[in-house]
Structures are given as structure tokens and as C-alpha cells.
Amino acid sequence: MAVTSGALRPPEAGGRIPPTRVRRGTLAAIGLAFARNRLALASALVFAAIGVAALLAVRLAPYPYALQDLDRRLEAPSAAHLLGTDAFGRDVLSRIVVGARASLATGIVATGVALAVGTLIGIAGGYFLGTTDLWLTRLTELALGIPPLFLVLLIIALFGPSLRNTILVIGLVYWPPTARIIRGEALRLRQHQFIEAAQALGASAARTLWRHVFPNLLPAVIVQATLFMADAILIESGLSYLGVGIQPPLPSWGNMLVDGRRYVDSAWWIATFPGTAIFVTVLSINLAGDGLRDALDPRRS
Amino acid sequence: MGAYVLRRLIGTIPMLLGVSVVLFVLVHLAPGGPEAALLGGDISQQAAQAVRHSLGLDRPLPLQYVLWLRNAARGDFGRSYLQGAPVSRVIKDRMGATAELAGGALALAVLVAVPLGIVAATRANSWLDRSATGIALAGVSFPSFWLGILLILLFASLLRWLPSSGMSSYGLEGDIADRLRHAVLPVVTLAGTQVAAFLRFTRSSLLDSLHQPFVSVARAKGLRERAVLLRHAFRNALLPLITLLGLSVRFLVGGAVLTETVFAWPGIGRLAVDAVTARDYPLLLGLNMLLALVVIGANVLTDVLYSIADPRIAWR
Secondary structure, X not given: OOOOOOOOOOHHHOOOOOOOOOOHHHHHHHHHHHHHOHHHHHHHHHHHHHHHHHHOHHHHOOOOOOOOXXXXXXXXXXXXXXXXXXXXOOEHHHHHHHHXXXXXXXXXXXXXXXXXXXXXXXXXXXXXXXXXXXXXXHHHHHHHOOOHHHHHHHHHHHHOOOHHHHHHHHHHHOOHHHHHHHHHHHHHHOOOHHHHHHHHOOOOHHHHHHHHHHHHHHHHHHHHHHHHHHHHHHHHHHHHHHOOOOOOOOOOHHHHHHHHHHXXXXXXXXXXXXXXXXXXXHHHHHHXXXXXXXXXXXXXX | OHHHHHHHXXXXXXXXXXXXXXXXXXXXXXXXXXXXXXXXXXXXXXXXHHHHHHOOOOOOHHHHHHHHHHHHHOOOOOEOOOOOOEHHHHHHHHHHHHHHHXXXXXXXXXXXXXXXXXXXXXXXXXXXXXXXXXXXXXXHOOOHHHHHHHHHHHHHHHOOOOOOOOOOOOOOOOOHHHHHHHHHHHHHHHHHHHHHHHHHHHHHHHHHHXXXXXXXXXXXXXXXXXXXXXXXXXXXXXXXXXHHHHHHHHHHHHHHHHHHHHOOOOOHHHHHHHHHHHOOHHHHHHHHHHHHHHHHHHHHHHHHHHHHHOOOOOOO
């Protein structure tokens, strides 16, 4: 068995959450602990604001995102165009607001897919053990053996770039770290007496997993979700930057930065603002995630 | 120990076979074969058939796989559709540039992050620790390619100190100083996000081991703090760091793709992006296999180093 386990994260980041049972009282306590952390709360609010902006994008944007004004190409920020215009004279602010949709959609849906696959494989291996576990662990190691970005590139080359494919590919390629962590948690959980009790009472495997194992895995799953959502948004922006993610004219923060690089000598605003949007979004998720992790695990801090 | 290393090496063979099957099936599952990409979209049924036949794509899939595997075992991954040259040579021409970039970035990241992490952990919750961890958190939230663009904006466009693309200036290909000047920004870019991850990891790993009983014992027997820290606490904190270094290979090759694109660095990362747009299947397969080999090799190396660093781990 390889000793290289765990994702590229600090040791406390994943897999060490004690099996807390989530009940209503516990949920309130977690909420309270989270709210007490001002930085985390502020970050959650920032993220929520970005989410609202993404939902209302088309109404909030001062101009239609694809509206070209070739007389006003590469204009510096001004009262008419607060964040300047790009190489086609399109309003950068409007494109950033609309671009939030692609980033958040990827962040949320790709995270959902990756977690669903990872949790399913992790639970199955950690709970059933034996040959099931052996094969699932091998599958996980196999998936870990291919550099993820290259696998994504290969799949995009085969199935073509689009928003839907980007989301699916990110979700389907980046599940192994989650599977590993959830497997470890499930392994630990199944030694608890309440699991044995459920089995002794004649509960089916499906019922035991769903009613007894899964709820106790939730804290670990939530932590993974916040960690991965930040990564998923970074990955999407990178793919779009490479030209294999969200395709123009649909704006995404990553594909806007292509122009940022191309016109870096003459238009600093295109290179600066979309990147800031990515950074602020990802940072707010990371900070809120840190707070959530502390709230879920009172032993830390 | 020799037997252990050998067993681990043999253990990589089924892994590589598994990876190759997955990749091979994936490529051939894809809708629209390479003939469309080779001849352009609008081609006759007959022409497509001829191309498929000449590429051997009309044979049964298992047979194709066995043939591919037989050649691959001899280092022959077919010819790149894009360049016409053998895949192995195309990759070999580009590998040096990526190795230079990734190696430089890894070294820089370790040299910056580990000392900073040690300082942050020993002065936990001081302003120094807070600013270091704050910067590290910002660092992991930073898109690496955006860091590259910002560095270009500052050091190439505004200050004009450093070149913004390529590996060397035209006509100065052999000049070491010129090459180094070209390497600064890409290496810093790729190292940037790794620094953040390494720093966070070193700090929390060292903090963990500073709270272990053996550290109290070392202090109690009157060792100087420096010795406690470096010889007892840090040595134990090193173990997870080795794991991290092994894992970072996966992320370095990913980061290299973006960094090479930003800086027009002629490595395999850019090659992969070009291969995607041209649907150059043999090249993509070859690249993925090579990188799987590198990643799996790095894992084995990590495990071996790990068991050297930690005598408690038996040579199982």
C-alpha cells in the first residue's frame, strides 16, 4: 500500500474531522461558531453577493456583454466604461458580471459531480471492504496516476469544448482525493457500535449506509466541498484561458484574460480586473471554508 | 531495501497498463475520428475510410491496443498527426524546457516556503505568522496564469527589466545570462502557488510535531531550543513534507501547461494544448503516458524516501 495518501493540503485540512453526529442542536451550534468568526462570515457574504450578481447578471450589467463598439476599442476605464473596454470595444465590467455565471456554475455543479462520485466510491470501499474495496482503491490510484489537467485536456480534445463539457470533465476527473478521504472516514465509522447495532437490528446495507454512515460523513463532505469549489473555479478559469473551456463570445473570467495577456502592453485593465474577480471569489470561498471547518471541528483553534 | 524498491517498481507495471487501457479506450470512444481533423470537416465517406484504413483505425479495438502496446513498449508511440515526426522525438525535443521550468520552480518553492513555514510555526500567532499564513492563503487563491500576466505587466511592460516570452532572444540562443533572464518570470510564476501550498503545509506539519510529547522530553532534558526544533521537531515534520513533494509533481505538470502558455515557453505543456486543438491523438496519448510514468515514478520515489526517513516503516 502506498504511503502517499492525502491531497495537496495541510494535514489538518481533510480527513481528521471526528465523527460528529449532525443533529438540529449541533447545526445551530455550528452556525453560531461560524458566525462568531467575522472574517469567515464576511467572506460568506462576499461570496453570496457574487452569487446574486451572477443570478442577476444580465440585468446588472450596464451593457449587453457581446455589444461591440469598434470606435471605442481598448479604452481605459472612464465614467462610461468603469473598467474600460476590450479589443472589440466591449464593456469589461459587463463581461465580468456575466462571466460570474460560468465560474459559479462550474464551481457548484462540478463540485457536486466530483463529490457525488468520490463519496460513492469512498463509502462503498470503506464500508464493504474486501474485494470491492480492493478494486475501488486500485481505480482511485489509477486515476491519481494521470496528471489531472492533461486528462482534462485529452477529454476536451475528444468531446469538444463547451460549458457543459467543462463542468462534467472537471467533476469526473477530480474525484479521487475525495474518494480517499471519505474511504478513510467510512473505515473509521464502521468500527463504531451504532453501526454494529444497526446491522444487528437487521438493517439492510443500503439503510445502514444512508441513515447511519452518510450523515456522519457529512462534515467531511462539506469540508471537501468548500476546498474543491475553490479549486474547480481556478481550474475552469485555467481551461478557459487555454482556450479549451468556455468559448468566446460567451465571457468567462479565464477567456477574458487571453486578451489581457495579448494586450498587456497597451491595456492593463483587461489583464487586471477579470483576474481580480477570480481571486476575490476563490479567496472568499477559501476563507469561508476555513471558518466552516473550524466551526465543524471545535477541537481545532 | 533493494527488494522493496524492486517490488515497488514491478508494482508500477499493472498501474501503467491500467492507465494505458483507460486512455486508449477513451480516445477511441470519442465521436468523430481523427480523419475529420486531418482532412478538414467536409470529406467523402470514401476518403474517410481510406484514412481510417491507412491509420489502422478500421481494425478491432483490442487488436489496435495490442499493436499500440507492442510498439509503445519499444518506445514507439506512432507519428504525430500535427508534425509528422515520431511522437517520442516530438516529446523529447520539448521535454528539456519543461524540466528546466518545473525543476527551477520546485527548488525555488522549497527554498522559500520551508524556512518561512518553520518561522511561522515556531512563532505561531505572532504578526509574522499571521502575515505569512495570510499571504499563503491569498497565494492558493491566486490563479497561477494571472500571477504570470501581472508579473509581465509589472516587470516586462512597465519596468522593462525582463523579457515576457520565449526561452532566449533571437541570435543569443547559447547565452546563459540571456536564458536565465528569460527563465525568471516563468519560474517565479510556477513556483508562486507551490510556495503558498508548501508554506501552509510546513507550518501545520511542524506545529503538529511541536505538540508531541517527544518535543517536551527534548526540552526537559535541557536541549537548546534550536536543537529541539531542528533535530527533533523538524525531522518528524519532514515526513509529510516528502509526501507533499511527491504529490506536487502532479500539480507542477498541470501548472506548467498554463505557465508555458502565458510565457510562450516551448515545453510539453504548450505542446499538449496544441495537440488538443489539432486532435493529435497519438501525441496526446504519448504525452499522457509519459506524464503518468513521471507521476507514478515520483510516487515510488516518495515511498522509498519516506521509508528511508522513517525507520519505523518496515520494508513491506
